[in-house]
Amino acid sequence: EVQLVESGGDLVQPGGSLRLSCAASGFTFSTYNMDWVRQAPGKGLEWVSHIDSLSNIIFYADSVKGRFTISRDNARNSLYLQMDGLRAEDTAVYYCARVSLGELHFDSWGQGTLVSVSS
Amino acid sequence: VVMTQSPATLSVSPGQRATLSCWASQTISSNLAWYQQKPGQTPRLLIYGASTRATGIPGRFSGSGSGTDFTLTISSLQSEDFAVYYCQQYYYWPLTFGQGTKVEIK
Numbered sequence: 001e002v003q004l005v006e007s008g009g010d011l012v013q014p015g016g017s018l019r020l021s022c023a024a025s026g027f028t029f030s031t032y033n034m035d036w037v038r039q040a041p042g043k044g045l046e047w048v049s050h051i052d053s054l055s056n057i058i059f060y061a062d063s064v065k066g067r068f069t070i071s072r073d074n075a076r077n078s079l080y081l082q083m084d085g086l087r088a089e090d091t092a093v094y095y096c097a098r099v100s101l102g103e104l105h106f107d108s109w110g111q112g113t114l115v116s117v118s119s
Numbered sequence: 120v121v122m123t124q125s126p127a128t129l130s131v132s133p134g135q136r137a138t139l140s141c142w143a144s145q146t147i148s149s150n151l152a153w154y155q156q157k158p159g160q161t162p163r164l165l166i167y168g169a170s171t172r173a174t175g176i177p178g179r180f181s182g183s184g185s186g187t188d189f190t191l192t193i194s195s196l197q198s199e200d201f202a203v204y205y206c207q208q209y210y211y212w213p214l215t216f217g218q219g220t221k222v223e224i225k
Contacts, residue, residue: 035214044205044216044217044218044219045154045156045162045205045207045216045219046216047207047213047214047215047216050212050214059212059213061213062213095161095162100164100167103167103168103209104150104209104214105152105164105167105207105209106152106154106162106164106207107164107167107173108164109161109162109163110161111161112161
């Protein structure tokens with residue numbers, strides 16, 4: 001069974017940093033591209049970042065470019081999101097999502113981790 | 120690419136048909152997915168490639184369309200289908216979602 005378990009969400013002050021993690025199991029992590037998608041409270045889904053299976057191709061949404069860094073460790077079956085310069089508008093549940101092989105839609109999602117940015 | 124969903128809220132009686140629309144601001148071929156999200160739950164993939172049901176998705180869910188106009192149809196609404204539905208295009212970067220359609224009990 002595919003499992004994606006996020007962690008690292010917390011309450012942080014504006015300008016602060018957080019590192020989110022996503023532990024994957026139940027599939028061959030190293031063969032899948034992975035993404036982060038977020039959802040602000042009561043709002044819709046927003047794509048955040050993409051990393052391919054070998055960390056060669058990385059994309060970011062304009063809203064986080066230059067502040068967030070996606071990475072992965074295939075040996076540890078883990079995906080990460082380093083979030084610096086956090087703003088109030090970054091407040092959201094952050095989901096780790098598996099990208100379907102050969103496609104760019106998401107066939108599995110984690111339960112999410114809440115990031116709150118407030119003073 | 121801006122994805123626009125209509126209507127924002129759809130009130131439907133159980134057993135009735137629901138038709139949800141999604142428009143793309145540019146042509147995206149058939150690179151469109153639909154997701155279902157129930158309150159407090161994670162999104163679930165329903166449809167990809169505009170019309171292919173994901174594994175385990177009941178046959179009452181169907182998708183159609185290509186280019187810029189897409190439709191998700193739920194042929195006979197069950198109680199567990201009341202949720203928010205999102206479309207997502209994956210033809211262009213950045214990947215983008217529609218704002219969602221809430222399907223509620225009439």
